[in-house]
Amino acid sequence: MSRILIVEDERHLAEGLRFNLEAEGYQVDVCEDGESALELLEASGSAIDLLVLDVMLPGKDGFEVMAELRREGQYLPTLMLTARGRPEDVLKGFESGADDYLPKPFELAILLARIGGLLRRREWLLASAAAKTTAGDGDKPAAPQVFEVAGRVIDFGTLEIRAESQTFPLTVMEANLLRYLIQHQDQAVSRKAMLEDVWGVREDTDTRPIDNFIVRLRRYLEDDPANPKHLLTVRGVGYRFTP
Numbered sequence: 708m709s710r711i712l713i714v715e716d717e718r719h720l721a722e723g724l725r726f727n728l729e730a731e732g733y734q735v736d737v738c739e740d741g742e743s744a745l746e747l748l749e750a751s752g753s754a755i756d757l758l759v760l761d762v763m764l765p766g767k768d769g770f771e772v773m774a775e776l777r778r779e780g781q782y783l784p785t786l787m788l789t790a791r792g793r794p795e796d797v798l799k800g801f802e803s804g805a806d807d808y809l810p811k812p813f814e815l816a817i818l819l820a821r822i823g824g825l826l827r828r829r830e831w832l833l834a835s836a837a838a839k840t841t842a843g844d845g846d847k848p849a850a851p852q853v854f855e856v857a858g859r860v861i862d863f864g865t866l867e868i869r870a871e872s873q874t875f876p877l878t879v880m881e882a883n884l885l886r887y888l889i890q891h892q893d894q895a896v897s898r899k900a901m902l903e904d905v906w907g908v909r910e911d912t913d914t915r916p917i918d919n920f921i922v923r924l925r926r927y928l929e930d931d932p933a934n935p936k937h938l939l940t941v942r943g944v945g946y947r948f949t950p
């Protein structure tokens with residue numbers, strides 16, 4: 708059973724979410740502010756599988772909580788709840804390390820779908836990494852579980868990129884995006900295709916968050932992130948990965 712931590716100070720919303728997520732078979736914890744969420748996550752080790760994190764919180768806001776978790780090496784999948792009509796919140800959320808976001812107010816069915824998607828992608832990543840022979844994702848060619856590029860080892864099993872002197876842990880969505888680009892290597896991939904295929908976002912969404920992910924991936928993969936040799940920008944389209 709997956710365990711989900713909800714960080715939300717609006718009590719009626721938090722309790723409504725708890726009720727519905729428990730009805731779906733999840734185990735649910737609720738924290739009303741960022742500090743207690745950080746404490747609970749620290750105390751629980753890796754027992755929590757997914758975080759639903761509101762941006763507007765008393766004390767530390769969701770961005771600070773997110774950034775602090777990633778700094779401490781906590782890479783659990785995180786869905787951020789942002790205020791409606793604030794695209795800058797979405798960008799800030801992705802910059803701080805969130806995997807996905809949902810603007811408030813949201814439909815419960817969509818929240819459940821996003822949560823299910825994040826958990827499934829993580830399971831799929833770990834399971835497909837464990838299986839030595841994989842048929843791949845539908846009709847796409849199977850990407851190797853361990854991929855070497857530019858003197859780094861990308862390990863989709865452990866969700867990390869190992870460089871000579873440093874190891875970079877990957878979030879689920881960083882790993883999924885990188886895997887997607889590797890599966891489409893030497894092809895220009897549009898931002899819209901990435902959002903649709905990696906995030907499962909079909910509505911008309913701001914595609915700029917993709918650029919934040921690419922900036923992060925370049926930091927892990929490129930010797931000189933300002934002059935990338937593998938994660939290339941394709942002007943007017945999106946990006947191209949070349950090994």
Ligand code: CA
Nearest residue numbers: 716717761763
């Ligand atoms: Ca709130």
